[in-house]
Each structure stands twice: as C-alpha cells, then as structure tokens.
Amino acid sequence: MKIFLDTADVEKIGKYAAMGLVDGITTNPTIILKSGRRQEEAIKEICKLVDGPVSVEGVEEKEAGMVKDGVKFSSWAKNVVVKLPMTEEGLKAVRALSKKGIRTNVTLVFSPTQALLAAKAGATYVSPFVGRLDDVADDGMELVRKIREIFVNYGYKTQIIAASVRSPLHVAQSALCGCDIATVPPDVMEKMFCHGFTDAGIRKFKEDYEAAGKR
Ligand code: G3P
Numbered sequence: 608m609k610i611f612l613d614t615a616d617v618e619k620i621g622k623y624a625a626m627g628l629v630d631g632i633t634t635n636p637t638i639i640l641k642s643g644r645r646q647e648e649a650i651k652e653i654c655k656l657v658d659g660p661v662s663v664e665g666v667e668e669k670e671a672g673m674v675k676d677g678v679k680f681s682s683w684a685k686n687v688v689v690k691l692p693m694t695e696e697g698l699k700a701v702r703a704l705s706k707k708g709i710r711t712n713v714t715l716v717f718s719p720t721q722a723l724l725a726a727k728a729g730a731t732y733v734s735p736f737v738g739r740l741d742d743v744a745d746d747g748m749e750l751v752r753k754i755r756e757i758f759v760n761y762g763y764k765t766q767i768i769a770a771s772v773r774s775p776l777h778v779a780q781s782a783l784c785g786c787d788i789a790t791v792p793p794d795v796m797e798k799m800f801c802h803g804f805t806d807a808g809i810r811k812f813k814e815d816y817e818a819a820g821k822r
Contacts, residue, residue, distance in 0.1 A: 608782040609659075611768065611790040615642035615649045617656065619793040624656050631659035633734070633770065633790040635690065635714070636666060647683060654684030662712045662732075664690035673700035681709045688731065690714045693721045698728040705729040712768065722754040726765040732788070737781075738771035747771070748780045755785055775799045 609630035612620055615638050623629045632653055639646045646663070654661050661684070665676035677689035677700060688710045691697040701711045705728075712732040713725035717740060722733045735754060737747030751769050758765060766787035772778060775798050781789040791799070 608786060609788040611788055612796065613638065613770065613772065613790040613792045615639055615644065615653060616793060617652050620653060620656050623796060629657055629659070631661065631788070632657055633662040633712070633768065635664045650687065651683050654686050658686060660688040660710065661686050662688045662690045664714065668696060670696045670699040670703065673697065674703045677704045677709055678707070688712050693725060698724060701725065701728045701730050714770070717750070719750065719753040719757055723757055726758060726763040730765050732766050732768050734768045734770040736771035737769050737777050738773035741773070748777065748784070751781060751786050752784045
C-alpha cells in the first residue's frame with residue numbers, strides 16, 4: 608500500500624521522504640492554514656521534496672472556477688493533483704480536467720455511491736474520510752471496503768485514498784482491505800514506528816549484552 612502524508616509541514620515531509628517512506632502528499636485549505644505558509648509557495652517546495660502526487664485543493668464552487676484553479680495549480684509542478692469536492696460541479700470539473708490530462712482527487716467522499724460517481728466521471732483518486740465518519744458513530748473503514756469492492760467488481764482504475772486517518776489502526780485496516788493508499792498525518796506516522804515491546808526488547812538485549820561482556 609502507498610503511504611501519502613496528509614500535511615504541508617516540509618520538515619516532516621523531508622524527514623520521511625529521506626527515509627523512502629513517502630509516496631505522495633495530500634493537502635487541503637486547513638492543512639495549508641496550519642502550515643503558516645502561502646499555498647503556492649508551500650506546494651512548490653513540497654513538489655521538490657516528493658516525486659509522487661501532491662494534492663492541492665481550492666475553494667471554488669462552480670466548474671469554471673474549479674477548472675481555472677486546477678489549470679493554475681497544475682502549472683506549479685508536474686506532480687500536482689487537483690483536489691475537487693464531491694459535488695455535481697466538482698465532477699464536471701473532474702471530467703474537464705481529465706480531458707486536459709490533469710489528474711484529480713475527489714475529496715469529502717462519505718458514501719459508496721459518491722465514490723462510484725467520481726470513478727465514472729474519471730477521477731484518478733477518491734478520498735473517503737474515515738475518521739470523520741467514525742466521529743459520528745458510523746464505520747469509516749467499512750466505507751473503504753465497500754468502495755474497494757465496487758471498484759474491483761467493475762474494474763475501475765480510480766485509486767482509493769483512505770483520508771481523515773486518525774490512528775495506526777486505520778492504516779493497518781486500509782492495508783488489510785487492499786486500499787491503494789492511506790494518507791497519514793505526521794502524528795499518526797510517528798506512532799506507526801512504535802511498540803512498547805520493541806523498546807522493552809532493545810533494553811533487555813542491551814542489558815544482556817553488557818552482562819555477557821563482563822564474563
Ligand atoms: O485531507 C483530508 C483529510 O485527511 C482531513 O482529515 O482529520 O480533518 O478529518 P481530518
């Protein structure tokens with residue numbers, strides 16, 4: 608499974624990219640706000656750090672504005688992917704941009720039928736929001752499994768990005784159900800490295816190594 612980082616924090620991106628762990632980046636207006644940077648400047652820097660797709664999102668609500676934005680975003684770097692909301696206008700923009708050879712990521716997906724429509728419109732990626740469904744006592748991962756089943760049933764090439772990931776469990780569940788990509792916030796990425804038994808095991812081996820050296 609590919610791992611994208613759901614962040615515009617260039618220090619974190621650089622750190623994990625140097626380890627070979629980053630297959631792409633997703634951003635949204637909230638993430639850009641948190642970065643404290645201007646969108647264009649941040650995206651251009653991120654695109655230099657990561658070869659994989661970098662999703663960029665605007666706030667236009669009509670097809671014409673979305674397409675204009677999409678063309679502008681994709682002029683910033685060759686690996687930019689245009690993120691569009693799951694609306695009728697958003698899907699019109701998906702179609703228009705894909706005709707221009709521009710890749711798209713349909714975001715704010717909360718149902719299997721939304722994902723089906725996005726795939727039919729020609730989206731490169733769909734982003735079901737797992738955590739936000741869990742937040743309202745729905746089952747976010749179940750949505751990912753359903754979308755995967757639909758895409759496999761009919762051979763859609765659209766890739767599924769598990770988004771709104773809140774824990775390493777979401778990442779593991781995504782990988783287990785054959786989801787193409789999980790987009791992971793840096794705090795979740797940090798937790799993915801850790802296990803208390805690993806730390807305890809290292810401590811014990813060190814103690815035993817030192818004790819053996821005293822023989
Ligand atoms: O990139 C979109 C998505 O990952 C947002 O996550 O935590 O704001 O629901 P969250």
